[in-house]
Amino acid sequence: MAADMSYLKDMPIAILGCGAVGKTMAGDCALAGATVRIWEQEAFKQNFNNLMRTGIKLTGNQFSYYGFERRGVGHVSMVTTDMAEAVKGAGIIVVATVAMAHESIFRQLIPLLEDGQVIHILPDNCGTFVCRKIMRELNCTKKVIVGAWYTAPYGVRIVRRGGVTTNECKVEDRITTIRGAALPHTDTDAFIESAQYIPAFDAIRTGDGFVKGKTVIDINLSNVNPVIHVPGTVLGAAVMQNFDTVLGQDKKNYSLYGFALCPAIAEVQAVFWEEEKALAKAMDVELCTVNYEDFFSRTTMYGKEYMGPDFAVPFEEKYENFYGDGPFDLENRYITEDVPVGCYLIQQLGKKYNVPTPTVDCMIYLANVMIKRDLIAGSKYTLDYLDIDHMTDEQLQKYLHEGEYTPKQ
Incomplete structure (x- = not known):
């Protein structure tokens, strides 16, 4: 029997990272009606580039076996370089950055965690190990789920014109299945179930669905x-x-x-x-x-x-x-x-x-x-x-x- 994660349904989604995957997921979830907050490091805040004014535009071929598409302009509720502001009261926290940024992000995030939050790392790249390690270092005992996926849900590039990075995300492909697991594995069922409340996964949810990996080692090697x-x-x-x-x-x-x-x-x-x-x-x-x-x-x-x-x-x-x-x-x-x-x-x-x-x-x-x-x-x-x-x-x-x-x- 699947874990009951329905409490996440109406909670905000916090997306950490405003690169191609993070920005696209934010726009995708917002287009589907979710309340979305997006955070970026101060050093890369140029990635926001009038984002609150223009919204995030999803274009591209969006190839997918079952034909799922979502196009248009999604408007997030918050754009911030203040992580506390981004994650307070959020249900799902998506970490969509390069691996090299994980430690810095987790050191900021972990003291802010609240019971019941679910962390999704895309892709893992050892992020689950780093997160749990820092939780031990900081004596964090919050009851949170830490899990990851072996890839991102899209093949996507941010459109650049004349040297300007736009807020248009050109989605070429949407995957129809994705493999995930949590650390520890006893949390995996709840982690997989929580993905039902991420609209950016709708092509997967309505396609071939989520696959439960056999521990996060599986997820890392499957990347x-x-x-x-x-x-x-x-x-x-x-x-x-x-x-x-x-x-x-x-x-x-x-x-x-x-x-x-x-x-x-x-x-x-x-x-x-x-x-x-x-x-x-x-x-x-x-x-x-x-x-x-x-x-x-x-x-x-x-x-x-x-x-x-x-x-x-x-x-x-x-x-x-x-x-x-x-x-x-x-x-x-x-x-x-x-x-x-x-x-x-x-x-x-x-x-x-x-x-x-x-x-x-x-x-x-x-x-x-x-x-x-x-x-x-x-x-x-x-x-x-x-x-x-x-x-x-x-x-x-x-x-x-x-x-x-x-x-x-």
């Missing part, structure tokens, strides 16, 4: 960004860097999916995924279902998520819907986040569980060489930072499933 982004960016760098100068194309039209992916890179991605599957098996967790053949398409496995089980664009075909989505250089989250967070987590867990990860290791090494710095040496995302390195497998499983934390000796 396919590292397996797609890192080999695609590293091995496709020549196409990206020669796109305008040699190939004569307009740089702003570059797309990893549209131009760089090819059968040879797909082979690397498929072997990368096999290493993740072996790790998941060793850790007794599940993963989202990705088949070998899913990599051999311009749309990779994302095609199935957005457009159904039979959707795939062969490498022999052009797919202009991707044009312009980048990345345009190596200083991009496809490398600067997916290597020191996603790939590094896989590498460390592989060593802890004696699972070889040679393909992942190679991608990390090549990324470091190409970007001219050691992304791993500079990463704080060690298992020790996540407070799990000292645990035996039995202790870690108790923490993941029941929230029973074993302190360091």
